[in-house]
Amino acid sequence: MNYPIWDVAFGSGLLIAVVSIVHVFVSHFAVGGGLFLVVTELRAYRTGDQSLLDWLVRHTRFFVLISVVFGALTGVGIWFTIGLVHPSGTSALIRSFVWAWAIEWLFFFIEITAALMYFYGWKTLDRKTHVWVGWVYFGSAFLSMVVINGIVTFMLTPGRWLETRNFWDGFLNPTYLPSLGLRFAFSLALAGVYALVTGTRHPDRAGRPGIISWSTRWIIPSFLVLPAFAYWYIWSLDPGIWASAEGRMPTASRYAIIILFASALALFGSLLAALRPARFSFVMSLVVFLSAFATMWSFEFIRESIRKPYVIYGYMYSNSIFTRQWPPVEHLTVPGIRERGVLSVAGWTRHKAVSEENMLDAGREIFRLECQSCHTIGHYRSIRSLIRERNWDYEAIHVRLGSLDKMINGVMPPFAGSPDERQALARFLASLNPHIKPAQSPLLSGQTIFESNCSSCHAESPDDALFARTQQLDEAALFEILGQLDSLNPDMPPFSGSKEERKVLAKWIAER
Amino acid sequence: MGLETFLPAADPVGLPAPYWLLKMLLLVTFTLHILAMNCMLGSAIIAATARLWNKSGDHLRLAVDLGKKIPTFLAATVTIGIAPLLFVQVLYGQFFYTSTVLMAWFWLSVVGLVILAYYGFYSIALSRHTAGVRLTLTAVLSVIAVLCVAFIYTNNFTLMLSPEKWRTMYLADPSGWNLNLGEWMVFPRLIHSIVAAIAIAGLVVVVTGLMKKRSDPNYGVFLIRHGATWFLVATMAQFVTGIWYLISLPRDKMMLFLGKDMLGTGLLAVGFIAGLGSVMVMLGARRTGSGRQIAVSIELIITTIISMQGMRDVLRMSYLNAYYRPEAQAVAPQWDVLTIFLVLFVAALALWATMMKRYFAGRLRDDGAV
Numbered sequence: 090m091n092y093p094i095w096d097v098a099f100g101s102g103l104l105i106a107v108v109s110i111v112h113v114f115v116s117h118f119a120v121g122g123g124l125f126l127v128v129t130e131l132r133a134y135r136t137g138d139q140s141l142l143d144w145l146v147r148h149t150r151f152f153v154l155i156s157v158v159f160g161a162l163t164g165v166g167i168w169f170t171i172g173l174v175h176p177s178g179t180s181a182l183i184r185s186f187v188w189a190w191a192i193e194w195l196f197f198f199i200e201i202t203a204a205l206m207y208f209y210g211w212k213t214l215d216r217k218t219h220v221w222v223g224w225v226y227f228g229s230a231f232l233s234m235v236v237i238n239g240i241v242t243f244m245l246t247p248g249r250w251l252e253t254r255n256f257w258d259g260f261l262n263p264t265y266l267p268s269l270g271l272r273f274a275f276s277l278a279l280a281g282v283y284a285l286v287t288g289t290r291h292p293d294r295a296g297r298p299g300i301i302s303w304s305t306r307w308i309i310p311s312f313l314v315l316p317a318f319a320y321w322y323i324w325s326l327d328p329g330i331w332a333s334a335e336g337r338m339p340t341a342s343r344y345a346i347i348i349l350f351a352s353a354l355a356l357f358g359s360l361l362a363a364l365r366p367a368r369f370s371f372v373m374s375l376v377v378f379l380s381a382f383a384t385m386w387s388f389e390f391i392r393e394s395i396r397k398p399y400v401i402y403g404y405m406y407s408n409s410i411f412t413r414q415w416p417p418v419e420h421l422t423v424p425g426i427r428e429r430g431v432l433s434v435a436g437w438t439r440h441k442a443v444s445e446e447n448m449l450d451a452g453r454e455i456f457r458l459e460c461q462s463c464h465t466i467g468h469y470r471s472i473r474s475l476i477r478e479r480n481w482d483y484e485a486i487h488v489r490l491g492s493l494d495k496m497i498n499g500v501m502p503p504f505a506g507s508p509d510e511r512q513a514l515a516r517f518l519a520s521l522n523p524h525i526k527p528a529q530s531p532l533l534s535g536q537t538i539f540e541s542n543c544s545s546c547h548a549e550s551p552d553d554a555l556f557a558r559t560q561q562l563d564e565a566a567l568f569e570i571l572g573q574l575d576s577l578n579p580d581m582p583p584f585s586g587s588k589e590e591r592k593v594l595a596k597w598i599a600e601r
Numbered sequence: 602m603g604l605e606t607f608l609p610a611a612d613p614v615g616l617p618a619p620y621w622l623l624k625m626l627l628l629v630t631f632t633l634h635i636l637a638m639n640c641m642l643g644s645a646i647i648a649a650t651a652r653l654w655n656k657s658g659d660h661l662r663l664a665v666d667l668g669k670k671i672p673t674f675l676a677a678t679v680t681i682g683i684a685p686l687l688f689v690q691v692l693y694g695q696f697f698y699t700s701t702v703l704m705a706w707f708w709l710s711v712v713g714l715v716i717l718a719y720y721g722f723y724s725i726a727l728s729r730h731t732a733g734v735r736l737t738l739t740a741v742l743s744v745i746a747v748l749c750v751a752f753i754y755t756n757n758f759t760l761m762l763s764p765e766k767w768r769t770m771y772l773a774d775p776s777g778w779n780l781n782l783g784e785w786m787v788f789p790r791l792i793h794s795i796v797a798a799i800a801i802a803g804l805v806v807v808v809t810g811l812m813k814k815r816s817d818p819n820y821g822v823f824l825i826r827h828g829a830t831w832f833l834v835a836t837m838a839q840f841v842t843g844i845w846y847l848i849s850l851p852r853d854k855m856m857l858f859l860g861k862d863m864l865g866t867g868l869l870a871v872g873f874i875a876g877l878g879s880v881m882v883m884l885g886a887r888r889t890g891s892g893r894q895i896a897v898s899i900e901l902i903i904t905t906i907i908s909m910q911g912m913r914d915v916l917r918m919s920y921l922n923a924y925y926r927p928e929a930q931a932v933a934p935q936w937d938v939l940t941i942f943l944v945l946f947v948a949a950l951a952l953w954a955t956m957m958k959r960y961f962a963g964r965l966r967d968d969g970a971v
Binding site for chain 1: 607609610611613615616617618626668673679680681683684686687688690691694695698699701702703708709710712715716719720722723727748754767771775776777802830864925931933935937938939941945946949952953956959960962963
């Protein structure tokens with residue numbers, strides 16, 4: 090809105106997801122792996138295990154090439170990507186937490202120096218200095234997690250910062266500690282997971298079982314404490330936020346199930362490795378590795394999904410519209426934009442007002458401004474597929490645009506724009522579904538009709554307003570009400586099905 | 602359409618420290634980043650050229666020795682570079698973010714290009730072999746990747762100074778495939794930076810020669826002469842590329858350095874004289890191999906680099922003056938966190954120095970790995 094929107098056909102949100110998840114999977118390894126290196130080195134000295142030491146030297150090379158190069162660069166990559174996709178959100182984070190980032194940079198600088206010294210120092214340093222460098226590495230890597238965790242958690246739970254704008258209120262926010270525990274425990278598990286992969290490739294076959302066994306001692310306890318931190322994390326969230334992952338929002342709910350299976354598989358694989366280290370193969374280590382990756386992927390997807398419709402919860406919507414008036418961008422709020430028109434407020438549009446001639450083009454530009462931070466036309470979170478599945482026409486879309494924030498999945502910001510602009514957007518979206526299907530067959534079930542017509546705003550639950558308020562009504566009364574939805578509530582679209590469908594739906598609701 | 606209708610407004614969160622402090626941190630950390638970048642890019646170019654040249658054993662040996670240093674230089678470039686990128690976003694976010702969105706794919710490709718170059722340099726540094734087509738090809742491709750990054754950076758940091766171009770550019774292509782090629786100064790600016798990197802890396806070779814002179818006098822002298830030649834040729838070429846860059850600027854900007862602005866003119870004079878002095882001293886040092894002369898030459902060229910960074914800022918502000926008033930920025934200082942940062946900064950420097958000391962004191966033998 091304030092900035093031009095980068096038009097990524099396949100979805101800019103997907104780009105952020107891919108870059109950031111790949112990064113966190115490496116950066117967490119960089120923290121836990123640091124502790125693993127130095128503790129394993131001490132263990133090898135104490136036990137006099139030369140095979141373990143030889144493997145550790147090779148593992149350090151792998152560690153440095155993965156964490157110092159790929160981890161560091163993809164970390165910069167996240168920063169680049171969010172700056173491109175969410176300049177306003179990135180700017181808010183940078184301005185609010187620049188000193189936290191600057192402090193993290195100091196730790197990062199020490200971390201990289203120590204990593205290189207540890208790597209090159211295997212051949213050149215005495216043991217004592219080498220171990221000391223290892224501890225410096227781990228300490229600085231852990232502290233950089235301590236800092237960045239405050240900024241990441243702030244986005245979901247800014248807490249009292251929304252009122253005070255105080256650095257510490259934002260940084261030490263409600264999910265800060267559980268998230269730190271969760272991330273650190275997972276980083277220790279990842280140290281073992283990566284070690285399983287290189288351990289099963291150790292040239293000294295006789296040494297492999299010892300390394301595998303040692304690696305599982307990092308994974309299994311960590312996976313056992315993770316649920317406690319996860320519970321604490323969920324407990325620290327506003328219940329309304331977590332409801333998204335409990336069925337309200339499909340993406341978050343799907344990943345909430347995937348994470349259980351993925352983490353169980355990783356734990357099961359590690360238990361197998363612990364019980365039968367000599368028979369644990371490289372392929373099996375890859376299964377554990379991929380399960381751990383799926384666990385991380387799911388966690389980050391859940392975190393990102395339940396934050397919708399905000400990029401900074403309660404402060405800025407995903408499409409960069411502010412929730413409150415802040416100078417000098419007072420106009421970039423929903424009421425401000427409704428008053429002035431989104432095409433006039435955003436500088437980056439060809440059309441500055443809607444006319445009959447430019448209706449579709451202007452609608453396309455409004456889509457880019459307001460919807461494209463999460464949706465694409467035909468790819469990731471495709472709006473075309475959604476409209477075709479639901480068989481929405483202009484009228485149905487136009488009415489729904491007036492009550493987006495009342496949708497049952499709770500992930501949509503309100504539409505911000507003038508009445509003309511709402512029309513233009515609805516016209517553009519309706520043009521994506523030019524072949525409206527004829528009225529559905531009267532043989533369709535009430536459930537199907539409910540899903541097509543009502544489910545975007547109403548849940549199939551006795552607590553939902555639709556069912557709660559119609560408990561005393563019979564089928565005939567419901568039939569009448571369904572015929573005048575838009576006059577009962579201006580946010581509701583008129584029922585668009587046939588008379589037979591209205592009957593079937595009324596009967597279905599009455600039977601609930 | 603007036604610029605005020607689309608120029609992004611500053612962020613509603615005020616500056617987290619006074620303007621001057623953020624600016625100072627930007628300039629200091631950027632200068633350090635540029636020094637590391639010069640060592641990395643220039644060393645990569647010299648090492649790749651030495652591989653292609655490969656006239657004598659010394660050239661190949663130089664390529665191998667320098668090749669071992671490049672990953673560390675690149676690590677320093679990236680790590681130090683984070684700080685100025687942070688401060689530039691704090692201070693000039695509304696310009697920086699907009700130009701990056703306009704050239705989004707190129708900007709994002711920087712990450713991939715640096716990863717490729719990084720692995721390329723590491724594969725050379727860690728290779729069991731010292732020569733071969735594969736290593737030469739890797740060296741050349743890695744240099745090309747880093748040069749592409751330099752090209753993209755130059756485009757972005759010049760495009761951010763030209764808001765008047767943004768809207769037309771965006772409406773013609775909102776998908777992030779724009780560059781600032783319509784601006785002629787991009788090319789001399791880029792070439793001026795690359796040649797500077799070669800000159801500084803020449804000094805890296807000279808210093809390596811000084812360190813090797815005691816254990817291997819012939820090779821040490823070769824390095825000093827070879828490095829000094831690179832330094833002298835590149836620095837003298839800089840007088841040409843620098844003038845080219847200066848005259849490629851719009852007249853009012855060029856005149857800032859030719860009398861219209863005291864600071865700009867003073868910085869150019871200091872940079873010019875120090876650069877010339879550095880060349881003169883190095884001409885002598887190339888013959889004598891004197892460590893003292895080399896040190897003076899390095900000090901003088903660092904003075905030039907610092908004054909060039911000052912000039913860069915004078916130029917940036919002259920472009921942004923029309924749209925940006927530092928004094929109009931809302932400031933909401935976070936003194937407590939800032940104090941923690943400054944204390945930790947000193948502590949980190951002390952720890953870093955201790956690490957370096959212990960690392961070199963604890964070395965059992967020197968294999969030239971770092």
